[in-house]
Amino acid sequence: MKKLIITFILLFSVQVFAQSIDIIPQLKMIEQGKIDEAKQNLEFLKKKNSNDPNVIFLQAVLTENGEESQKLYELVYSTFPNSKFADAALFRSFSYFYAIGLYKKAETLKVLLQKEYPDSPYLKNTERSFVQDDEMIVVENKPYNKKPESEKKFTVQAGAFGNLQNAQELKNRFVQKGLTSQITQKNVNNLQLNVVTVGEFTNISDAENLVKDSKPNFRLMEK
Numbered sequence: 001m002k003k004l005i006i007t008f009i010l011l012f013s014v015q016v017f018a019q020s021i022d023i024i025p026q027l028k029m030i031e032q033g034k035i036d037e038a039k040q041n042l043e044f045l046k047k048k049n050s051n052d053p054n055v056i057f058l059q060a061v062l063t064e065n066g067e068e069s070q071k072l073y074e075l076v077y078s079t080f081p082n083s084k085f086a087d088a089a090l091f092r093s094f095s096y097f098y099a100i101g102l103y104k105k106a107e108t109l110k111v112l113l114q115k116e117y118p119d120s121p122y123l124k125n126t127e128r129s130f131v132q133d134d135e136m137i138v139v140e141n142k143p144y145n146k147k148p149e150s151e152k153k154f155t156v157q158a159g160a161f162g163n164l165q166n167a168q169e170l171k172n173r174f175v176q177k178g179l180t181s182q183i184t185q186k187n188v189n190n191l192q193l194n195v196v197t198v199g200e201f202t203n204i205s206d207a208e209n210l211v212k213d214s215k216p217n218f219r220l221m222e223k
Contacts, residue, residue: 020084021045023058030061038062053080057089066162066193070096087113091122099186099193100160154201160186160193167194174198 023045029038039062045055053076060072073096076089090113098106110126117123158174158181161167167183174181174196181198 021049021052021054023054023085026058027061035062053083054085056080057083057085060089060092064162065166066096066100066160069162081116087117087120087122090117091120091125094126096193100195101157154199154204155182155197156199158196158198160195162193164194167196170196 026038026041026045029035029041038058042055042058042062045052045058049055056072057076060069060076063069063072070093073089073093076083077086077093080086090109094106094109094113097103097109113120113123113126159167159170161170164183171181171183179198180200181196184195184197186193186195
């Protein structure tokens with residue numbers, strides 16, 4: 001009897017997994033630049049089963065806001081760890097946090113990917129340094145270095161958005177305060193983010209003062 005129950009559970013598990021919605025056609029649409037068509041397909045698939053892990057993954061891929069997209073990826077790998085795209089979702093979450101400079105969080109997700117999905121093809125893309133002198137780096141509440149431009153070597157990262165309009169709104173808030181602000185696009189493993197920076201400084205002390213003075217108003221990002 002016990003053997004029969006175990007067999008039933010195994011068969012049931014296989015059946016449930018097999019019934020997961022196929023999103024490969026939609027992912028190919030995205031690769032081909034057919035974003036609107038993929039979004040239309042997503043709405044149809046959500047009506048069929050909005051709780052399907054594959055559908056949630058597809059929704060995450062098509063979500064423009066980086067933070068909201070990351071939450072959906074997290075939902076996939078944390079709630080459906082055995083689903084087809086769980087390792088891909090975990091890798092994309094890793095990529096998001098790495099892109100916005102939260103390296104401790106990215107490192108944690110990298111370790112999780114190695115532990116839970118040792119055979120994942122995405123592992124090779126996580127081998128990167130978490131401290132690079134030639135890239136923008138967030139260190140606690142302090143500003144990071146960026147590639148030298150004339151004599152102004154320091155700036156402060158204020159946020160990172162998948163949606164350009166959100167980035168533009170934050171930039172405008174800085175400009176209205178009389179501060180220099182820029183938007184730089186950063187692509188990490190097909191994750192497109194619009195990074196907002198504020199200020200240009202010749203020494204790190206001035207940049208640190210901006211973080212201290214502006215944080216209550218602008219909610220500057222911190223680790």
